[in-house]
Amino acid sequence: SAVISQKPSRDICQRGTSLTIQCQVDSQVTMMFWYRQQPGQSLTLIATANQGSEATYESGFVIDKFPISRPNLTFSTLTVSNMSPEDSSIYLCSVERGRKAFFGQGTRLTVV
Amino acid sequence: AQSVTQLDSQVPVFEEAPVELRCNYSSSVSVYLFWYVQYPNQGLQLLLKYLSGSTLVKGINGFEAEFNKSQTSFHLRKPSVHISDTAEYFCAVSRLQGAQKLVFGQGTRLTINP
Secondary structure (H helix, E strand, C coil): CCCEEEECCEEEECCCCCEEEEEEECCCCCEEEEEEECCCCCEEEEEEEECCCCCEECCCCCCCCCCEEEEECCEEEEEECCCCHHHCEEEEEEEECCCCEEECCCEEEEEC | CCEEEECCCEEEEECCCCEEECEEEECCCCEEEEEEEECCCCCEEEEEEECCCCCEEECHHHCEEEEECCCCEEEEEECCCCHHHCEEEEEEEEECCCCCCCEECCCEEEEEEC
16 A cells, blocks of 8 residues: 655645645655546546656646656655636645555645 | 546435446546545545456445446446445546556545435
8 A cells, every 4th residue: 555645735825826735655656646626526637747757747737837846756746836716626646556546635725 | 548427426325225326438448447435525545446357346345346348337336335435436547558647537426315
């Protein structure tokens, strides 16, 4: 299994500001995934973060809006930049182990 | 590309009744199939997965799912539900090759009534 810690668990932010979400895994993993779950909707993959290389973004997501860092094999950050109310969502970090995905508890972001 | 359709957004069921949550997928390549559960105010938890072999897959909490390749379906079933099964259920797929990027369905909210 994998234990994933995400911080913060929730935050309320002013529009136009940025928030950085941290994801810590209890052991080394090659890839880390960032998902977004908008209110009442399903999860959508934002990007895949590999250590030592640029993150790979899915269609509709760009690095300027969601910059990602992956400084080592157990840690990653996702920044939500220049926030607007439409960014209000739950952001989840995920890792794969044995063809099984594990998720953090998520960060519930509200932009006012 | 892959896509997942969960045919019911909400399913209300009485306690101890059977339930089936429907999931259909579309993909030009072979995929792995998953069901995840999200209890209120909690993270996602894997219920079960189909990778290969027997098409009937048993998971945790008494749930099972059957992979039907010809109908591209992976419906989730439980013969007798409990109040504690109230949650959001997500069907998901991933490609066999490469990173396990999951494509999720829209989710089905299962509500168990006493």
